[in-house]
Amino acid sequence: SQTIHQWPATLVQPVGSPLSLECTVEGTSNPNLYWYRQAAGRGLQLLFYSVGIGQISSEVPQNLSASRPQDRQFILSSKKLLLSDSGFYLCAWRDTGASGNTIYFGEGSWLTVV
Amino acid sequence: GDSVTQMEGPVTLSEEAFLTINCTYTATGYPSLFWYVQYPGEGLQLLLKATKADDKGSNKGFEATYRKETTSFHLEKGSVQVSDSAVYFCALSDGGGADGLTFGKGTHLIIQP
Numbered sequence: 001s002q003t004i005h006q007w008p009a010t011l012v013q014p015v016g017s018p019l020s021l022e023c024t025v026e027g028t029s030n031p032n033l034y035w036y037r038q039a040a041g042r043g044l045q046l047l048f049y050s051v052g053i054g055q056i057s058s059e060v061p062q063n064l065s066a067s068r069p070q071d072r073q074f075i076l077s078s079k080k081l082l083l084s085d086s087g088f089y090l091c092a093w094r095d096t097g098a099s100g101n102t103i104y105f106g107e108g109s110w111l112t113v114v
Numbered sequence: 115g116d117s118v119t120q121m122e123g124p125v126t127l128s129e130e131a132f133l134t135i136n137c138t139y140t141a142t143g144y145p146s147l148f149w150y151v152q153y154p155g156e157g158l159q160l161l162l163k164a165t166k167a168d169d170k171g172s173n174k175g176f177e178a179t180y181r182k183e184t185t186s187f188h189l190e191k192g193s194v195q196v197s198d199s200a201v202y203f204c205a206l207s208d209g210g211g212a213d214g215l216t217f218g219k220g221t222h223l224i225i226q227p
Contacts, residue, residue: 034214043219044158044203059214090157092214101146101165101207103215108157 002027006091006106013113019064019078021109023091026072031093033074034103035066038088050074051096086113116141120204120218127194128226135189135221137178137204145206147171147180147187148215152201161189161202199225 006023013019025031035047046059048066056066063082067075074091091106120137127133139145146165150158162171167182176191187204204218 032214044215044217046214049214092158094214101209102148102160102163103207104160105150105158 002093002095002104004091004093004104004106006089006109008109009107010110011112013081013111015083015113016080019076019081019085019111021076021089021091021111023074023076023106024072025074025093028093028095029071030096031072032096033068034092034094035074035076036090036092036105038090038108040087044090048076081113083113086111116145116206116208116216118204118206118216118218120202120221122219123201123222124224125221126224126226129196130193131225133189133191133194133198133223135202135204135223137187137189137218139185139187139204139206141185141206141208141216143208144182145208147178148205148207149176149178149187149189150203150205150217152203152220154200158203194223194225196225196227199223 003026033050036044037047038044050056050068053068064078089109092103094103117140148163149161151161152158162173164171164180167180170179178187178189201220201222203220205215207215
Protein backbone atom coordinates (compact mmCIF):
# COMPACT_ATOMS: atom_id res chain seq x y z
CA SER A 1 0.00 0.00 0.00
CA GLN A 2 1.00 3.59 -0.52
CA THR A 3 2.22 5.80 2.30
CA ILE A 4 3.29 9.40 2.54
CA HIS A 5 5.52 10.91 5.20
CA GLN A 6 6.67 14.42 5.83
CA TRP A 7 9.03 15.90 8.39
CA PRO A 8 9.74 17.56 10.63
CA ALA A 9 6.34 17.51 12.29
CA THR A 10 6.92 20.72 14.21
CA LEU A 11 9.51 23.45 14.03
CA VAL A 12 10.07 26.94 15.37
CA GLN A 13 12.35 29.10 13.27
CA PRO A 14 13.53 32.71 13.63
CA VAL A 15 12.75 35.29 10.97
CA GLY A 16 15.41 35.26 8.26
CA SER A 17 16.46 31.65 8.83
CA PRO A 18 16.25 28.97 6.10
CA LEU A 19 13.61 26.27 5.85
CA SER A 20 13.54 22.74 4.51
CA LEU A 21 10.50 20.48 4.75
CA GLU A 22 10.77 17.06 3.20
CA CYS A 23 8.12 14.68 1.93
CA THR A 24 8.43 11.15 0.57
CA VAL A 25 5.89 8.78 -0.94
CA GLU A 26 6.24 4.99 -0.92
CA GLY A 27 4.44 2.30 -2.84
CA THR A 28 3.76 4.18 -6.05
CA SER A 29 5.66 5.60 -8.98
CA ASN A 30 5.40 8.85 -10.93
CA PRO A 31 2.86 10.44 -8.60
CA ASN A 32 1.76 14.04 -8.85
CA LEU A 33 3.04 15.79 -5.74
CA TYR A 34 1.68 18.88 -4.00
CA TRP A 35 2.50 21.31 -1.21
CA TYR A 36 -0.43 23.05 0.49
CA ARG A 37 -0.44 25.60 3.29
CA GLN A 38 -3.13 26.06 5.89
CA ALA A 39 -2.79 29.39 7.66
CA ALA A 40 -4.55 30.01 10.96
CA GLY A 41 -8.27 30.54 10.47
CA ARG A 42 -8.06 30.04 6.73
CA GLY A 43 -8.58 27.26 4.26
CA LEU A 44 -5.96 25.33 2.33
CA GLN A 45 -3.94 27.01 -0.37
CA LEU A 46 -2.06 25.12 -3.08
CA LEU A 47 1.54 26.36 -3.16
CA PHE A 48 3.35 24.06 -5.59
CA TYR A 49 2.73 20.97 -7.65
CA SER A 50 4.97 18.63 -9.59
CA VAL A 51 4.18 16.12 -12.32
CA GLY A 52 7.71 14.70 -12.53
CA ILE A 53 11.34 14.94 -11.45
CA GLY A 54 12.61 18.49 -11.74
CA GLN A 55 9.18 19.80 -12.84
CA ILE A 56 7.75 22.37 -10.45
CA SER A 57 4.81 24.70 -10.93
CA SER A 58 4.01 27.51 -8.54
CA GLU A 59 0.44 28.52 -7.91
CA VAL A 60 1.12 31.68 -5.93
CA PRO A 61 4.08 34.08 -5.74
CA GLN A 62 5.79 33.81 -2.39
CA ASN A 63 8.91 33.48 -0.34
CA LEU A 64 9.07 29.71 -0.80
CA SER A 65 10.41 27.31 -3.39
CA ALA A 66 10.02 23.61 -4.09
CA SER A 67 12.17 20.92 -5.62
CA ARG A 68 11.71 17.33 -6.70
CA PRO A 69 15.12 15.68 -6.86
CA GLN A 70 13.71 12.14 -7.03
CA ASP A 71 10.48 10.62 -8.27
CA ARG A 72 8.94 10.25 -4.81
CA GLN A 73 10.63 13.08 -2.95
CA PHE A 74 9.30 16.63 -2.68
CA ILE A 75 11.03 19.40 -0.74
CA LEU A 76 9.74 22.79 0.34
CA SER A 77 12.38 25.42 1.03
CA SER A 78 12.99 29.01 1.89
CA LYS A 79 16.24 30.97 2.07
CA LYS A 80 14.86 33.55 4.52
CA LEU A 81 11.66 32.96 6.44
CA LEU A 82 9.09 35.69 7.08
CA LEU A 83 6.61 35.89 9.93
CA SER A 84 3.84 35.38 7.38
CA ASP A 85 5.28 31.96 6.47
CA SER A 86 3.91 30.52 9.72
CA GLY A 87 1.29 27.87 9.19
CA PHE A 88 0.52 24.20 8.73
CA TYR A 89 2.15 22.72 5.63
CA LEU A 90 0.76 19.64 4.01
CA CYS A 91 2.37 17.45 1.40
CA ALA A 92 0.07 15.39 -0.80
CA TRP A 93 0.20 12.96 -3.69
CA ARG A 94 -2.07 11.72 -6.44
CA ASP A 95 -1.83 8.47 -8.32
CA THR A 96 -1.53 9.19 -12.02
CA GLY A 97 -2.85 5.75 -12.90
CA ALA A 98 -6.30 4.93 -14.22
CA SER A 99 -7.95 5.02 -10.81
CA GLY A 100 -6.12 8.08 -9.58
CA ASN A 101 -8.29 11.08 -9.06
CA THR A 102 -7.98 11.16 -5.26
CA ILE A 103 -5.36 13.16 -3.41
CA TYR A 104 -3.86 11.79 -0.19
CA PHE A 105 -2.19 13.90 2.46
CA GLY A 106 0.76 13.55 4.80
CA GLU A 107 0.61 14.23 8.52
CA GLY A 108 1.50 17.89 8.16
CA SER A 109 4.27 20.12 9.49
CA TRP A 110 3.62 22.96 11.91
CA LEU A 111 5.90 25.93 11.22
CA THR A 112 6.09 28.86 13.62
CA VAL A 113 8.29 31.76 12.57
CA VAL A 114 9.28 33.96 15.51
CA GLY B 115 -12.14 29.96 -11.59
CA ASP B 116 -13.27 27.08 -9.43
CA SER B 117 -14.57 27.74 -5.94
CA VAL B 118 -16.11 25.86 -3.04
CA THR B 119 -18.37 27.42 -0.44
CA GLN B 120 -19.22 25.67 2.79
CA MET B 121 -20.99 26.79 5.90
CA GLU B 122 -18.83 28.58 8.40
CA GLY B 123 -18.41 27.16 11.87
CA PRO B 124 -18.10 26.32 14.54
CA VAL B 125 -21.08 24.02 14.43
CA THR B 126 -21.95 22.69 17.88
CA LEU B 127 -24.24 19.69 18.29
CA SER B 128 -25.18 17.26 20.99
CA GLU B 129 -24.23 13.60 20.70
CA GLU B 130 -26.69 11.57 18.57
CA ALA B 131 -27.95 14.67 16.76
CA PHE B 132 -28.41 14.78 12.98
CA LEU B 133 -25.64 16.56 11.08
CA THR B 134 -25.72 18.50 7.85
CA ILE B 135 -22.79 20.55 6.57
CA ASN B 136 -23.66 22.40 3.40
CA CYS B 137 -21.27 22.62 0.46
CA THR B 138 -21.81 24.23 -2.93
CA TYR B 139 -19.36 24.63 -5.76
CA THR B 140 -18.61 26.52 -8.95
CA ALA B 141 -16.61 24.76 -11.63
CA THR B 142 -16.40 24.25 -15.35
CA GLY B 143 -17.16 20.80 -16.64
CA TYR B 144 -17.80 17.88 -14.33
CA PRO B 145 -15.55 17.93 -11.29
CA SER B 146 -14.98 15.19 -8.77
CA LEU B 147 -16.14 16.12 -5.28
CA PHE B 148 -14.60 15.21 -1.93
CA TRP B 149 -15.02 15.56 1.79
CA TYR B 150 -11.87 15.51 3.90
CA VAL B 151 -11.70 15.46 7.71
CA GLN B 152 -8.95 16.94 9.87
CA TYR B 153 -8.72 15.83 13.48
CA PRO B 154 -6.88 18.14 15.90
CA GLY B 155 -3.18 18.40 15.13
CA GLU B 156 -3.34 15.99 12.21
CA GLY B 157 -3.26 16.06 8.43
CA LEU B 158 -6.27 15.63 6.19
CA GLN B 159 -7.93 12.27 5.70
CA LEU B 160 -10.22 11.46 2.82
CA LEU B 161 -13.71 10.86 4.21
CA LEU B 162 -15.68 10.21 1.03
CA LYS B 163 -15.89 11.16 -2.60
CA ALA B 164 -18.15 11.18 -5.67
CA THR B 165 -16.99 11.40 -9.24
CA LYS B 166 -20.19 11.98 -11.22
CA ALA B 167 -23.68 13.38 -10.88
CA ASP B 168 -26.06 11.48 -8.56
CA ASP B 169 -23.21 9.43 -7.08
CA LYS B 170 -23.42 9.00 -3.33
CA GLY B 171 -20.21 8.78 -1.34
CA SER B 172 -20.37 7.17 2.10
CA ASN B 173 -17.99 6.24 4.89
CA LYS B 174 -18.16 5.87 8.69
CA GLY B 175 -21.86 6.74 8.69
CA PHE B 176 -21.33 9.93 6.69
CA GLU B 177 -22.98 10.43 3.30
CA ALA B 178 -22.94 13.04 0.56
CA THR B 179 -24.70 13.04 -2.83
CA TYR B 180 -23.34 14.80 -5.91
CA ARG B 181 -26.17 17.10 -7.06
CA LYS B 182 -25.31 18.66 -10.38
CA GLU B 183 -28.59 20.58 -10.68
CA THR B 184 -27.94 22.44 -7.43
CA THR B 185 -24.09 22.23 -7.63
CA SER B 186 -24.05 20.85 -4.10
CA PHE B 187 -22.39 18.09 -2.11
CA HIS B 188 -23.84 18.36 1.40
CA LEU B 189 -22.39 16.14 4.12
CA GLU B 190 -24.83 14.30 6.40
CA LYS B 191 -24.72 11.90 9.31
CA GLY B 192 -27.73 10.54 11.14
CA SER B 193 -26.26 10.33 14.65
CA VAL B 194 -23.01 12.07 15.49
CA GLN B 195 -20.55 11.03 18.19
CA VAL B 196 -18.07 13.00 20.26
CA SER B 197 -15.30 11.38 18.19
CA ASP B 198 -16.67 13.12 15.08
CA SER B 199 -15.44 16.46 16.41
CA ALA B 200 -13.05 17.76 13.75
CA VAL B 201 -12.75 20.20 10.87
CA TYR B 202 -14.47 19.11 7.66
CA PHE B 203 -13.36 20.33 4.24
CA CYS B 204 -15.34 20.13 1.03
CA ALA B 205 -13.18 20.08 -2.10
CA LEU B 206 -13.34 19.61 -5.84
CA SER B 207 -10.97 18.48 -8.55
CA ASP B 208 -11.70 19.51 -12.11
CA GLY B 209 -8.85 17.62 -13.76
CA GLY B 210 -7.19 20.85 -14.84
CA GLY B 211 -3.48 21.55 -15.24
CA ALA B 212 -2.44 21.06 -11.64
CA ASP B 213 -5.20 18.57 -11.08
CA GLY B 214 -5.01 19.58 -7.47
CA LEU B 215 -7.89 20.36 -5.16
CA THR B 216 -9.88 23.51 -4.59
CA PHE B 217 -10.99 23.60 -0.96
CA GLY B 218 -13.69 25.30 1.00
CA LYS B 219 -12.58 27.10 4.15
CA GLY B 220 -13.55 24.25 6.42
CA THR B 221 -16.27 23.76 9.01
CA HIS B 222 -15.28 23.16 12.61
CA LEU B 223 -17.66 20.62 14.15
CA ILE B 224 -17.92 20.28 17.93
CA ILE B 225 -19.94 17.42 19.39
CA GLN B 226 -20.88 17.71 23.06
CA PRO B 227 -21.66 14.64 25.19
